Amino acid sequence: MKKSGKPEIPRKAIYRLSIYLRCLQRLKTNGIETISSDALAKAAGVKSTQLRKDLTYFGQFGTRGLGYDVSQLSGMISDLLGTSSLQPVILVGVGNLGAALLTYRGFQEEGFEVVAAFDADVAEARKRSKSKKIHALSKMRSVVQQHGIRMAILAVPVTVAQEVANQLADVGVVGILNFAPMVLQVPDEVSVSNVNLAIELENLSYFIQD
Amino acid sequence: MKKSGKPEIPRKAIYRLSIYLRCLQRLKTNGIETISSDALAKAAGVKSTQLRKDLTYFGQFGTRGLGYDVSQLSGMISDLLGTSSLQPVILVGVGNLGAALLTYRGFQEEGFEVVAAFDADVAEARKRSKSKKIHALSKMRSVVQQHGIRMAILAVPVTVAQEVANQLADVGVVGILNFAPMVLQVPDEVSVSNVNLAIELENLSYFIQD
DNA sequence: AAATGTGAAGTTGTTCACAGCT
């Protein structure tokens, strides 16, 4: 993963900010207006000093003696992360996993809209998903340009992942959430985040050994 | 995540060992018998010194001037990770995501077998998945005991995730791969690995800002 | 010559201790 603009906030802090945001959103839903670093840290599963340090990387939002304004803080974090407005994304590869991700509501809930899906075999893909958004790979460029797409979810087989990643970079996608179990080679301006379910399980397997 | 037995290998090194294992398996399939730390590191997307350091945390497997024996090294790593024999796991929560994970072949390919799935509403779950493995939550204990299950994939709604996690811990599961977007509270002997797709996307969103 | 293994140096991330607001 590469960072372009502000190199100052640690990668891990960014990750935790997303977690804080999730917690803050729940608090807001529950009508809670103010929260201390201690309570929020507990909800997020981190130490309170770490939470405060993470926040000071990009500003000062708290009131001493009182805590943080839930709604203000969640606004600041989502501004920073770039999710304060709905972001359009595409999904490439409508196999088992891809079809499931198309129906997954979690993305929409957190501010991402899957505006289109692509597959090498549109007919087959349509059998797996009732979604009307499925297009041939050749349509990628026009859809990306039309919607101003910057991010893609890549759920194609590992054998074609690199090739499709190249195409994505070529049509102007700069962020790839990669589900293929391999390390993608991409141009500098493209960031990749990897999700590998088998590796997660394997990891767990190590940690549960006596 | 908690570690019980060997505290000496860094968490991050364990994660990378899984990646190396994936690469080694591919090499083995392609009939390659020997590989240098440099080449393997490149395939895994890390520096070669890091790879060598990671390996020395649990032994010495290379031949100077030559490199590593692909098949021997992959054997050593999967022994360490505890995936050298097929591991039975259960899946809890057959909603959108859960149903998809049931059809996902990646787990089987990496040495995990989903032997049973559970849902609060078996009838509804059966509509989403043709799998014959779907049971009521109440059957968890007997299945876990019968198959000697130690790991579970948790894909239930966030509202019931903690409750189901408690049940899992109660019936003797010690490893949970958690897809619910929240921090689970579990007993010390239970390890949790979190996968949060929305957070991954959100993260990416930060890194692609100009 | 080619490649591994490793102590030491360097870097990054986390926690502490406490100063400073409200």
Place this chain on the structure above:
DNA sequence: AGCTGTGAACAACTTCACATTT
């Protein structure tokens, strides 16, 4: 009194430099 903000100490991880083996 309660809680945030932060420099400094600490811990974890990564990289370097090079000795060592085949």
